[in-house]
Amino acid sequence: MKSVIMILCLLILIFGCSGLQTVVEKDDMGRVTKRVIYSQGKPHFVEEIHYNRNSTNPSIIKYKKLIEQKAVPWREEYFIYENEIIAQINFFIYIKNQKIQSGRINYLYSGNKPKRVEYYSILNLVNKKIFRTGLDLYNYSKDNLISRRIIEYEYNPKTKRVMQISQYVIYLQNKNILKMKIWELDELSKNIFKKEENNLNIILKKINDIEDVLSKKAKGMRFI
Numbered sequence: 001m002k003s004v005i006m007i008l009c010l011l012i013l014i015f016g017c018s019g020l021q022t023v024v025e026k027d028d029m030g031r032v033t034k035r036v037i038y039s040q041g042k043p044h045f046v047e048e049i050h051y052n053r054n055s056t057n058p059s060i061i062k063y064k065k066l067i068e069q070k071a072v073p074w075r076e077e078y079f080i081y082e083n084e085i086i087a088q089i090n091f092f093i094y095i096k097n098q099k100i101q102s103g104r105i106n107y108l109y110s111g112n113k114p115k116r117v118e119y120y121s122i123l124n125l126v127n128k129k130i131f132r133t134g135l136d137l138y139n140y141s142k143d144n145l146i147s148r149r150i151i152e153y154e155y156n157p158k159t160k161r162v163m164q165i166s167q168y169v170i171y172l173q174n175k176n177i178l179k180m181k182i183w184e185l186d187e188l189s190k191n192i193f194k195k196e197e198n199n200l201n202i203i204l205k206k207i208n209d210i211e212d213v214l215s216k217k218a219k220g221m222r223f224i
Contacts, residue, residue, distance in 0.1 A: 031056060046071050057081055073099070075224060085109065093220040095125060102220025103130060113145075114138050121217040123155055131155050131162050134214040147171050150210055168210065170203065177203055 021041075025034040037045040043066045050060040059079055064071040073094040080088040090104045103121035107114065119134035137149040152166040167183040180203045182195040197203055216222070 029054070029056075043069075045074070055084075057084065057086075073097075075102075075219065077219075085112065089218075091219045093224050095223065100125070100128060100220070101130070102223065103133075103218030105215070105218050110140070113140065113143075119214040119218050122220065125223055133217050134210075136211075145172055145175070150207070152210065152214070168206065170207065179203075180206065182206075 021038040023036040023038065024032055027033050031049070031051060033049050033051075035045075035047040035049075036043050037047070046064040046066060048062040048064070049058050050062075051057065052059045057079065058077075061077045061079075063074045063076065065074045066072075075094065076092040076099075078090040078092070079086060080090075086107050088104060088106050091102045092099050093102045094100070101122070103119070105120070106116075106118040108116040108118075114136075115138055117134075117136035118132060119136075120130045121133045122128045122130055132153050134153065135149075135151040137151075138145060139147040139149070148170040150168045150170075151164055153162045154165045155161075156163045165185045169181045171178045171180070177200055178198075180197045182193075182197060184193050184195075185191075186193060197206070
């Protein structure tokens with residue numbers, strides 16, 4: 001018998017007209033251990049969450065597709081912690097039943113404050129060499145964050161080197177965002193365009209979009 005009592009609770013999340021639903025399982029510590037995503041009343045995805053002993057931090061998350069009622073491995077995430085703070089996440093995908101590392105994210109801190117986040121991803125499914133796709137740098141004055149610099153990279157097949165394709169610097173004062181300076185490489189002209197943005201909503205959306213792109217590259221979402 002399992003020592004952990006599984007409590008099944010139903011949480012329905014509706015997104016527009018998609019008919020998506022989520023069934024969640026929890027253990028006796030209240031930790032979510034499984035999510036089953038339903039679409040139109042049929043299960044489509046399973047998310048299994050594993051923990052280290054009594055920790056509330058996940059150690060492994062396994063994502064599976066349900067094909068003909070069979071759970072097929074889709075992708076996985078492995079978490080490494082230092083002093084209970086996330087230090088690294090390694091991402092894997094399954095292609096034709098083969099497990100491939102698609103990327104990773106490294107987190108570095110100054111005390112308990114984020115100092116540097118590094119994003120890595122494979123080039124493609126043939127060349128599985130991992131290269132750096134993004135860098136997120138935090139700059140402090142005493143204990144106050146005064147700027148944040150996000151750099152995006154891309155592999156150049158001609159030079160066989162990683163090149164910088166964009167850079168974004170966010171300036172803050174008293175925890176408030178003041179402005180963002182943008183440098184972006186135009187792929188057609190190969191010219192670098194510079195811009196300054198002061199609209200807070202646009203800045204926040206831009207940050208969210210960049211983080212989302214870098215995260216998805218590390219997870220290998222474009223390959224699955």
